[in-house]
Amino acid sequence: xxxxxxxxxxxxxxxxxxxxxxxxxxxxxxxxxxxxxxxxxxxxxxxxxxxxxxxxxxxxxxxxxxxxxxxxxxxxxxxxxxxxxxxxxxxxxxxxxxxxxxxxxxxxxxxxxxxxxxxxxxxxxxxxxxxxxxxxxxxxxxxxxxxxxxxxxxxxxxxxxxxxxxxxxxxxxxxxxxxxxxxxxxxxxxxxxxxxxxxxxxxxxxxxxxxxxxxxxxxxxxxxxxxxxxxxxxxxxxxxxxxxxxxxxxxxxxxxxxxxxxxxxxxxxxxxxxxxxxxxxxxxxxxxxxxxxxxxxxxxxxxxxxxxxxxxxxxxxxxxxxxxxxxxxxxxxxxxxxxxxxxxxxxxxxxxxxxxxxxxxxxxxxxxxxxxxxxxxxxxxxxxxxxxxxxxxxxxxxxxxxxxxxxxxxxxxxx
Amino acid sequence: xxxxxxxxxxxxxxxxxxxxxxxxxxxxxxxxxxxxxxxxxxxxxxxxxxxxxxxxxxxxxxxxxxxxxxxxxxxxxxxxxxxxxxxxxxxxxxxxxxxxxxxxxxxxxxxxxxxxxxxxxxxxxxxxxxxxxxxxxxxxxxxxxxxxxxxxxxxxxxxxxxxxxxxxxxxxxxxxxxxxxxxxxxxxxxxxxxxxxxxxxxxxxxxxxxxxxxxxxxxxxxxxxxxxxxxxxxxxxxxxxxxxxxxxxxxxxxxxxxxxxxxxxxxxxxxxxxxxxxxxxxxxxxxxxxxxxxxxxxxxxxxxxxxxxxxxxxxxxxxxxxxxxxxxxxxxxxxxxxxxxxxxxxxxxxxxxxxxxxxxxxxxxxxxxxxxxxxxxxxxxxxxxxxxxxxxxxxxxxxxxxxxxxxxxxxxxxx
Numbered sequence: 001x002x003x004x005x006x007x008x009x010x011x012x013x014x015x016x017x018x019x020x021x022x023x024x025x026x027x028x029x030x031x032x033x034x035x036x037x038x039x040x041x042x043x044x045x046x047x048x049x050x051x052x053x054x055x056x057x058x059x060x061x062x063x064x065x066x067x068x069x070x071x072x073x074x075x076x077x078x079x080x081x082x083x084x085x086x087x088x089x090x091x092x093x094x095x096x097x098x099x100x101x102x103x104x105x106x107x108x109x110x111x112x113x114x115x116x117x118x119x120x121x122x123x124x125x126x127x128x129x130x131x132x133x134x135x136x137x138x139x140x141x142x143x144x145x146x147x148x149x150x151x152x153x154x155x156x157x158x159x160x161x162x163x164x165x166x167x168x169x170x171x172x173x174x175x176x177x178x179x180x181x182x183x184x185x186x187x188x189x190x191x192x193x194x195x196x197x198x199x200x201x202x203x204x205x206x207x208x209x210x211x212x213x214x215x216x217x218x219x220x221x222x223x224x225x226x227x228x229x230x231x232x233x234x235x236x237x238x239x240x241x242x243x244x245x246x247x248x249x250x251x252x253x254x255x256x257x258x259x260x261x262x263x264x265x266x267x268x269x270x271x272x273x274x275x276x277x278x279x280x281x282x283x284x285x286x287x288x289x290x291x292x293x294x295x296x297x298x299x300x301x302x303x304x305x306x307x308x309x310x311x312x313x314x315x316x317x318x319x320x321x322x323x324x325x326x327x328x329x330x331x332x333x334x335x336x337x338x339x340x341x342x343x344x345x346x347x348x349x350x351x352x353x354x355x356x357x358x359x360x361x362x363x364x365x366x367x368x369x370x371x372x373x374x375x376x377x378x379x380x381x382x383x384x385x386x387x388x389x390x391x392x393x394x395x396x397x398x399x400x401x402x403x404x405x406x407x408x409x410x411x412x413x414x415x
Numbered sequence: 416x417x418x419x420x421x422x423x424x425x426x427x428x429x430x431x432x433x434x435x436x437x438x439x440x441x442x443x444x445x446x447x448x449x450x451x452x453x454x455x456x457x458x459x460x461x462x463x464x465x466x467x468x469x470x471x472x473x474x475x476x477x478x479x480x481x482x483x484x485x486x487x488x489x490x491x492x493x494x495x496x497x498x499x500x501x502x503x504x505x506x507x508x509x510x511x512x513x514x515x516x517x518x519x520x521x522x523x524x525x526x527x528x529x530x531x532x533x534x535x536x537x538x539x540x541x542x543x544x545x546x547x548x549x550x551x552x553x554x555x556x557x558x559x560x561x562x563x564x565x566x567x568x569x570x571x572x573x574x575x576x577x578x579x580x581x582x583x584x585x586x587x588x589x590x591x592x593x594x595x596x597x598x599x600x601x602x603x604x605x606x607x608x609x610x611x612x613x614x615x616x617x618x619x620x621x622x623x624x625x626x627x628x629x630x631x632x633x634x635x636x637x638x639x640x641x642x643x644x645x646x647x648x649x650x651x652x653x654x655x656x657x658x659x660x661x662x663x664x665x666x667x668x669x670x671x672x673x674x675x676x677x678x679x680x681x682x683x684x685x686x687x688x689x690x691x692x693x694x695x696x697x698x699x700x701x702x703x704x705x706x707x708x709x710x711x712x713x714x715x716x717x718x719x720x721x722x723x724x725x726x727x728x729x730x731x732x733x734x735x736x737x738x739x740x741x742x743x744x745x746x747x748x749x750x751x752x753x754x755x756x757x758x759x760x761x762x763x764x765x766x767x768x769x770x771x772x773x774x775x776x777x778x779x780x781x782x783x784x785x786x787x788x789x790x791x792x793x794x795x796x797x798x799x800x801x802x803x804x805x806x807x808x809x810x811x812x813x814x815x816x817x818x819x820x821x822x823x824x825x826x827x828x829x830x
Contacts, residue, residue: 075589174490303590
C-alpha cells in the first residue's frame, strides 16, 4: 500500500472553527509537495455531499500564497455539511456510491476534518472501502470548538474559541461593571454536551475579570440553586456575571428552552439550541426585579479568527501536514491526535488514534475539575487550558480589515 | 483666568467604548506633567454622581505605567453614570451642590467625557459656575460608538466599534455560508438614532464579505419591503445576511420591539432597545420557512478593545491631552473636536467646538450616502470611514490574555 499513487481528497464537516482552514492548508500544502505520489489535490464541495455529487475543487489551481492565508481564514472555505450517512448494515447506497466515485477519480488518500460524527463517518467509509477492495487511506483530522473528541488531549479549534471566550468575558467584565446600579449579565456559550468552552471562563476569573458563576452541562442544572446563586452574588456585589453553556440540562435531561417549547432536532438527533441566556434573563428579571442583559457569543466564538490562538493555528496546520505524511506511509483508519507531554513548559506530540475510538465518544470536563457552587474550575483546568490560548496569529490587515484567503475555487471537470 | 491653580477632575459618562479610557489616560498623563498649575488629579467615581457625593479617585497615586495601559483597557475604569441633571431654571439643587464641591476641593479644571447628553450636562455646569462666580474651565471630550455628536467630524469610540462591526461581519460571512442549505442571518448593531455603526457594514461589503441588506435608522423601516428584500436575495443566492440597526423605526416612529410590547424608557427618555434581530428572525422564519439565526453584537461591539483601531486609540488619547492643554490656556465651555483636512491621505486637526453646539444635536448619516433598496452605503461613506479603522492597537498579552490596566483606585479623603 505504501507505493499507492493517486488523488488526495479533503472534506470539511460540521460546524466551523477559526482554524478548520488551517488544517486544510496543512493538507493541501503538504500534498502539493509530493507530486511523485499525489496526482491531484481535491477539496470536496460541502464534504460528503460533494463526493456523492462528484463535486470537487482543484486545489492545484490555487496560488500557494492564498493557501497560506487559509491558515487565518475562519470557517470552511470549501464548504461544510451536516449529512449523516446511514449505518452501512442497514443501507449501503451512499457507501457504494463513494467507492464508485473514489475509483472513478483515483482517490487514494482521503482526509476528513471534523468532530465526533465526522470521525464516525470516516471510520465507516474506511471499513467499507477495505471490504470493497478499493485501496485508499482514510485519515481523520480533529476539529471542534467543543473539545469533546475522545482520544486526543484537545482538538484544533478549541484553543482559539477558548481565547475568544476568556478575552471577551474580560472585556464584558469591564463593560458590565461601569454603572453603580445593580445588574445581572448572563452570557451563553456554545457546547452541546461538553462544557470545555464555558470552562474557559475560568481563565478570565484567574485575572479577576471573569464571571461570578459558571454552569457546565456536565452537572445537572438546578433552577432553584441558580436563582439563589444569582441572588446571593447580587446581594454581595451588586453585579453578577453568569457564564452558562447552551447545553445545560435539568434533572430530567431537558435543555432550558425545552421548559418553554418543544425542541427541534437536527439530522444527527442533536437538539437545536439557543435562547438559554434570554430565557434565564427573563426569569431573573421577573424574580429579582433587576436590570438584566442576555448575551450570546453565537457564531462569533467559533469564527473569531482575528482572535485566534497561535498555538491553535500551528497545531491545526500541522495536524493536516501530519495526516498527509502518515497517509503516504500507508497509515489508514486513524485520526491525527495530540498527546500532551507536559503543560509547563507546554510540550505536545502528534500521535495517531484509531478512528473507531474517536467515533461518537464524547470527552467531557472531569467532574473533579469543577468547583462546588458553580464557582468555576480548578487549577488543573487552568493548567490544561492555558497553553492552548497562547500567542496571536491572525490575517494580515488590508484597509484595516483582515485579508482572508481569496481562492479561485476551480471545479474539477466531471468524468 | 490663565493663571488658575487647582485640581483637575475628570468624569466619564454614558455607555462605554473601547477607548474612553484612552481619553482618560490622555487627561491624567498630561495633567501630571503640570504640577506648577495642577495641584491634584481626580477621577469622579461614576461621573456626576461621584461629584455630588464628593467621591473621587486620586490619580496621582497610580503607577504611570498602569495609566499608559488605560489606553487599551475598555469601558470606564473610574465608573460611568446615566444621571440626568435637571434644567437649572427648573431645579438648580444639583448645580449648587456641584459648585459647593468644586470650591471645597479647589477644582479648577473639569473634563467631562461623553456623548450628546454629557456635552449638554457639561455646558449647563459651565454656565452655572460662570454665574456663580466660581472660576473653572469646563472641557468636553467626545465619546460615542454611535458617532452622532454634532460639531466634530467623528467621535472617539466610533472607529474601533466600526472596525469590530466590519471585521466580525466578514468572519460571520464565512461562517454563515459554509452549508449548502438556505439560511438567513440577521445581525443587530447598536445605534439609537444614527446609523453610523450599522453603516460600517459597507466596509465588509467592499471586501465581498459583507451583508446583503443594510437597514439604518435614518430611513423609515417598511416591514413589507424588508420581507420582500429578504425573499428576493434568498431566491437569488440561497443565503441572506442582514445588518440592521437596533434603532430602525416604522412610519409611526415605532421601534421593532414596540410592535410587540410597550417600550420601557431610561432616565433620558431614550427607549430601552434590543430584540430587533430576534423578532425579525422569528417573522422571517414564519413567513419564508427557512433556517434563520439572530445575532446581537451586544456589549462586545463597544468593549472589544482587542480589536481597537490604532487611529481611534491615538485620537482618543490626544483628545484628552488637547483638553488639558487648552484648559491650561484658559479655554472653557468647549468640546475638543476633530476637523478632517483630507481622507486620502488621512489628515485631521484637533479643534474646539462650543459645548452648546454639540449639546443634544444628533449628527446622522447623510441620506444621500445611503444606497437605494438597502444595498448599503456609497463610496463617500467608505472614504469617510476607512481612515478611522486603520491599524491595530491592543493591550499586551499576559498568559495569552489582554493585560489591562490594574489601578489602585485610591479614594481622595473627604473634606
